[in-house]
Amino acid sequence: MTKIAIVGSGLIGRAWATVFASHGFDVAMYDIDHAAAKAARTHIGRNLRELAGYGLVDDPKESLARIRVADRLQDALKSVALVQENGPETVEAKAALFAEMDRLAPRSAILASSTSFIVASRFSKSLKGRHRCLVAHPVNPPHLVPIVELAPAPWTDPEVVERARKIYLRAGQVPITLRKEMPGFVLNRLQAVLLAEAFRIVGAGVASPQDVDKTIRDGLGLRWSFMGPFETIELNAPGGIPDYCARYGKSLTDMVAQSAAGDPFGAENVSRIMSEWTGQQDAARVAALSKWRDGRLAALQAHKRAARRKPNGQ
Numbered sequence: 001m002t003k004i005a006i007v008g009s010g011l012i013g014r015a016w017a018t019v020f021a022s023h024g025f026d027v028a029m030y031d032i033d034h035a036a037a038k039a040a041r042t043h044i045g046r047n048l049r050e051l052a053g054y055g056l057v058d059d060p061k062e063s064l065a066r067i068r069v070a071d072r073l074q075d076a077l078k079s080v081a082l083v084q085e086n087g088p089e090t091v092e093a094k095a096a097l098f099a100e101m102d103r104l105a106p107r108s109a110i111l112a113s114s115t116s117f118i119v120a121s122r123f124s125k126s127l128k129g130r131h132r133c134l135v136a137h138p139v140n141p142p143h144l145v146p147i148v149e150l151a152p153a154p155w156t157d158p159e160v161v162e163r164a165r166k167i168y169l170r171a172g173q174v175p176i177t178l179r180k181e182m183p184g185f186v187l188n189r190l191q192a193v194l195l196a197e198a199f200r201i202v203g204a205g206v207a208s209p210q211d212v213d214k215t216i217r218d219g220l221g222l223r224w225s226f227m228g229p230f231e232t233i234e235l236n237a238p239g240g241i242p243d244y245c246a247r248y249g250k251s252l253t254d255m256v257a258q259s260a261a262g263d264p265f266g267a268e269n270v271s272r273i274m275s276e277w278t279g280q281q282d283a284a285r286v287a288a289l290s291k292w293r294d295g296r297l298a299a300l301q302a303h304k305r306a307a308r309r310k311p312n313g314q
């Protein structure tokens with residue numbers, strides 16, 4: 001049985017443990033805060049029961065039994081095929097963890113980071129085993145949103161990337177592979193542009209944050225559950241993508257050029273947005289909304305599984 005080590009068992013680490021254990025992998029989980037790793041098991045049990053409720057996991061008890069908590073990093077790394085690192089999002093923390101993981105993991109093990117923005121060359125450059133390091137960036141929560149962005153450093157061995165890709169596929173994920181390093185990879189770069197424009201629109205008084213959310217939730221987002229932006233625009237002009245660009249390209253380019261100025265995430269603009277935002281940041285509300293979101297995502301995943309194939313086998 002293939003064994004995976006989860007290093008760092010916070011929000012993302014415990015979701016990765018859910019992913020791997022529910023797909024038949026043995027999982028060893030380590031966190032510098034031992035209490036956090038033990039508490040993570042309770043969360044994972046809940047995740048697995050929820051997935052089972054939507055038919056996405058057969059036996060939640062059996063899956064949970066595949067996860068053990070290790071008190072020392074070297075114990076978690078014994079005999080692993082892949083290490084999924086989920087520590088703090090700083091170059092210093094990643095570099096320190098990767099140096100330890102490279103020293104302690106079996107020579108054949110793949111070392112993958114969940115980092116959201118940092119390219120692998122920034123924390124693997126001086127390592128003896130730098131050829132086996134890469135980014136494998138998930139989306140929160142990876143047990144319900146399957147994309148994983150594989151982003152190798154220039155020195156990552158292509159054979160390692162391919163081996164990682166096969167492991168994530170076996171774990172029910174949808175891996176994509178970047179051909180060059182770029183901070184933020186694909187997903188967070190797309191998200192950054194969308195968020196910046198949302199903040200600008202509200203900050204300029206054009207629409208309320210609630211109406212911007214509706215525009216995605218009941219507009220663009222509905223199609224995006226099943227089709228990407230290229231697939232979407234192909235259907236929006238009779239001659240496909242080139243026709244779409246011929247018709248609307250100039251308007252799009254003008255809007256993008258017009259939007260580029262200013263700092264949409266600066267304190268002044270954020271306070272404008274918060275003056276209209278009706279939500280309250282209390283922990284109970286966030287927990288209830290997260291639980292509701294996870295249930296809806298699980299239902300959507302179950303639906304997507306049933307409707308996986310497009311017409312004409314595409």
Ligand SMILES: NC(=O)c1ccc[n+]([C@@H]2O[C@H](COP(=O)([O-])OP(=O)(O)OC[C@H]3O[C@@H](n4cnc5c(N)ncnc54)[C@H](O)[C@@H]3O)[C@@H](O)[C@H]2O)c1
Nearest residue numbers: 008009010011012031032033086087089114115116138140
């Ligand atoms: N939160 C998200 O939406 C999201 C999405 C995708 C990727 N990520 C990335 O995943 C990583 C983890 O994010 P998170 O949201 O789970 O953070 P988190 O704060 O919830 O968890 C981090 C965990 O790492 C542990 N830790 C700290 N130092 C450690 C060490 N030296 N060894 C072992 N464990 C250590 C902490 O105790 C904590 O439990 C980050 O790199 C983040 O950018 C986060």
